[in-house]
Structure formats: C-alpha cells, structure tokens
Amino acid sequence: MNVQDAMTNKVVSVKPETTVGEIAALLVNHRISAVPVVSEDNRIIGIVSQTDRGHRSETGTERKRKWWLAIFDDAEVQAREYLKSHGLRAGDVMTRHVITVTPTMGLSEVAETLDTHHIRQVPVVDDGKLVGMISRADLVRKLAEASITASAARPQNGQLQKAVWAAIKSQPWLNSAILSTSVLDGAVEIYGAVNSDAERQALRVLIENVPGVRRVENRVGILPRSAA
Incomplete structure (x- = not known):
C-alpha cells in the first residue's frame, strides 16, 4: 500500500497573494492544519501551517525576545520573524522549505516522515506539481479499512x-x-x-x-x- 492509495486528492491550496485572513478562514472552515502555497502552474512553493499563524501581531502573540538575547540575534533572523508575525500574504508568512512525498512512496515511509519532522500532514508531489495531501488521519483510515478487509477474508x-x-x-x-x-x-x-x-x-x-x-x-x- 502506498501514498496514492491513501492520499486526499481534493487539496485546499492558496496562491502567494492570498491574505493571512483568508488562510485562517480556510484552516478553520476545512478543519485542516496547513495549506500548500502553489504557483500558477500548480507547483508547490511553500506551505502555511497553524504554527506559522500562531505568532501574530494582531493577536499579540508574536515572539518577544528578551533585550539581552536580541543583541546576539542575527539581523536576518529578526527580519524573518517580523515577516512571519506581520506579513499580510501567504508569500510573506509561508515556510519555503517544504517536506514532500511522492505518490509511489510506501505508507511506512510517510509515517516515518511525519514523525521525524513533527508534522501532521505532508503534500504529495509528482514531477514538482501538487497532486494531493496525506495526513496522520489518512493513515489511520487506511489501517481501519485494512482491518475490516482482513476480518472479512x-x-x-x-x-x-x-x-x-x-x-x-x-x-x-x-x-x-x-x-x-x-x-x-x-x-x-x-x-x-x-x-x-x-x-x-x-x-x-x-x-x-x-x-x-x-x-x-x-x-x-x-x-x-x-x-x-
């Protein structure tokens, strides 16, 4: 059994210009923990997760470092954190290094990937293009289906x-x-x-x-x- 047997084909995705407010609504309405950011030709260029939305200036939850720690911070690091907490669009707040899997990868490899990177779901790409998403819930669903099939046979x-x-x-x-x-x-x-x-x-x-x-x-x- 591999990824294409368990993945969700209908993926909620956004464009780089999608606003953070629209992204928050998508996460809540679709009960998902992350949305991939894609280009016009459906190539994945980033991902926005609940973690990315967890430290925002609007809610007063942006990271606030002690002044003596900030002295030793690299200016680029501070700029990235500011962009994450104040950016208005997906292209500003998204994580650019995206962990992905392929349709032919085994489910055991997917489980290992999710555990290693401490994530709930991961995009499925084929030749660089987004074709699906697979989550821990999908793995549990396939386990349940396999158990039912085994009992019947x-x-x-x-x-x-x-x-x-x-x-x-x-x-x-x-x-x-x-x-x-x-x-x-x-x-x-x-x-x-x-x-x-x-x-x-x-x-x-x-x-x-x-x-x-x-x-x-x-x-x-x-x-x-x-x-x-």
Whole structure:
C-alpha cells in the first residue's frame, strides 16, 4: 500500500497573494492544519501551517525576545520573524522549505516522515506539481479499512494454523520446538514457554499480526533463568 492509495486528492491550496485572513478562514472552515502555497502552474512553493499563524501581531502573540538575547540575534533572523508575525500574504508568512512525498512512496515511509519532522500532514508531489495531501488521519483510515478487509477474508482453520506457524518459525528469537498452538474460527491459543516476558508479549503481537487472526489467548509460560 502506498501514498496514492491513501492520499486526499481534493487539496485546499492558496496562491502567494492570498491574505493571512483568508488562510485562517480556510484552516478553520476545512478543519485542516496547513495549506500548500502553489504557483500558477500548480507547483508547490511553500506551505502555511497553524504554527506559522500562531505568532501574530494582531493577536499579540508574536515572539518577544528578551533585550539581552536580541543583541546576539542575527539581523536576518529578526527580519524573518517580523515577516512571519506581520506579513499580510501567504508569500510573506509561508515556510519555503517544504517536506514532500511522492505518490509511489510506501505508507511506512510517510509515517516515518511525519514523525521525524513533527508534522501532521505532508503534500504529495509528482514531477514538482501538487497532486494531493496525506495526513496522520489518512493513515489511520487506511489501517481501519485494512482491518475490516482482513476480518472479512478470514482463512480456514488449517490455512490459519499454517500461517501462524510460518510466522513463529520466521523469528530467530523463538524456539518453536517448545511451542504449540490451537486455532478455531480466527481464535488462536498459544502454549509452551519462552525465555522472558518480552518474548511472551512479542509472540502475542506476532500472532495478532497474522492476517485472519481475530483473538489470541496467550497461555505461554516463562522459563526459569537457569533453564533459559
């Protein structure tokens, strides 16, 4: 599953000359946290987020540095902050370095990108042009859809038993010789022993992730340290 399977195609975007008041209304009315700024040929040139709108002179929330810190500030930095808090158009207040993803990127990479940069959503670009947006909410929606699909296509007991054992044997930290399972209508019971509680919990998660598993009864014990 990749970005084009989960992204929002109808994107709310603005032009560099869009006013900050209009941008604020778009963010509120569409319940979004950011809008991309695009050129006439739909190429992304910046983005305006709630963070960019969070420090404004109109609301008295612009950044106010202590005078002794301001002495050491670079003049260019101070000018940029003034532009952010007093600028009247998107072109003035937008963040010009925009993190983007492509339509063919995997969803795991998108999740990593959002976490790394501490952002809620990211523009999707194809050959430099804006084609969509993907957010944390989109990832959660695809997760829900995948769970529903997996439940609807639950395999037979024998097939599920084979899939569970294939998962167990794929992990080098598990000793399958002292484990056994029972499968019935998507419910899996695990018996045997492992070396630690971490292994016990990881084994449960491993089986929960096997497509078709509905419930896991973990009856696995923990070996004494001497036996381990």
